[in-house]
Amino acid sequence: MKKLKSHKSFKGHTEFWSHESSVTKTEMKFSTFIPEGDVEGCIIWLSGLTCTEENFISKAGAQKALGKKNLMVICPDTSPRGLNLPGENDSYDFGTGASFYVNATVAPYADNYKMYDYIANELYDLIVNEFKVKNISIMGHSMGGHGALVIGLRNPEKFKSISAFSPIVNPTVSPWGNKAFTGYLGADKNTWSAYDATELLKTGKKHPASILIHQGTGDEFLARELLTNNLVETADSVKQECVVNYAEGFDHSYYFIATFIKEHIKHHAGYLT
Numbered sequence: 663m664k665k666l667k668s669h670k671s672f673k674g675h676t677e678f679w680s681h682e683s684s685v686t687k688t689e690m691k692f693s694t695f696i697p698e699g700d701v702e703g704c705i706i707w708l709s710g711l712t713c714t715e716e717n718f719i720s721k722a723g724a725q726k727a728l729g730k731k732n733l734m735v736i737c738p739d740t741s742p743r744g745l746n747l748p749g750e751n752d753s754y755d756f757g758t759g760a761s762f763y764v765n766a767t768v769a770p771y772a773d774n775y776k777m778y779d780y781i782a783n784e785l786y787d788l789i790v791n792e793f794k795v796k797n798i799s800i801m802g803h804s805m806g807g808h809g810a811l812v813i814g815l816r817n818p819e820k821f822k823s824i825s826a827f828s829p830i831v832n833p834t835v836s837p838w839g840n841k842a843f844t845g846y847l848g849a850d851k852n853t854w855s856a857y858d859a860t861e862l863l864k865t866g867k868k869h870p871a872s873i874l875i876h877q878g879t880g881d882e883f884l885a886r887e888l889l890t891n892n893l894v895e896t897a898d899s900v901k902q903e904c905v906v907n908y909a910e911g912f913d914h915s916y917y918f919i920a921t922f923i924k925e926h927i928k929h930h931a932g933y934l935t
């Protein structure tokens with residue numbers, strides 16, 4: 663691991679890192695906020711389409727609340743970079759910056775686009791072994807909210823709690839999800855449901871902690887891509903505790919995230935400390 667930059671902020675440090683990933687077989691970058699003193703737990707933040715390791719740490723304003731709760735956050739990049747695979751840089755919603763946190767199975771993505779394993783295993787182990795923190799939760803936004811729900815629901819023994827802002831909750835039936843899953847997983851839709859939070863709940867995956875979601879009613883992607891109500895109805899029918907807060911007039915941006923991030927940190931602190 664290489665520390666690239668460090669800035670003192672609130673009761674800790676905001677830092678930028680790189681490391682060689684054995685899973686993606688590329689250099690991967692991530693940012694952290696690490697409070698001074700004993701760290702009680704770590705929240706993984708997964709960002710959305712077009713983001714890097716910088717968006718959340720520079721825009722969400724989470725450091726003060728994290729410092730108060732003695733919690734660390736780690737924000738990985740949203741895909742491998744620099745591979746120049748065919749089609750990788752043609753659009754904002756596929757390839758670079760748009761991994762959808764799946765393990766790709768089809769060429770030319772299968773060798774490197776293993777972001778599910780990268781987050782659930784390699785980054786998880788790095789938090790435990792390098793940062794010496796063993797209580798870990800997961801949250802994210804949009805594509806990253808989808809990633810947090812899927813990785814958390816599939817690994818309840820590893821992730822103590824899950825939360826999401828404006829998540830894509832049913833990607834197998836959304837245009838963004840269809841495009842990404844076709845490109846990473848192939849045309850056989852039977853393989854897609856392992857990466858769809860609503861489908862995972864339908865097939866018996868559950869998390870013991872209550873899931874927290876914030877969704878803006880003014881979000882331009884709500885009706886076409888996010889489909890929040892599909893998860894709400896399914897969670898209700900399978901008795902997965904899930905609190906969905908519809909926030910009047912808020913859009914899909916980091917201004918929305920910054921408004922409610924304190925509530926998400928408090929939610930995770932309840933399970934991590």
Ligand SMILES: N[C@@H](CCC(=O)N[C@@H](CSC=O)C(=O)NCC(=O)O)C(=O)O
Nearest residue numbers: 710711712713717754803804805806916
């Ligand atoms: N057409 C837009 C889409 C990009 C966008 O809105 N990205 C969101 C996440 S969307 C779902 O995953 C985002 O977080 N953007 C970064 C930010 O800092 O706001 C475009 O290409 O701009």
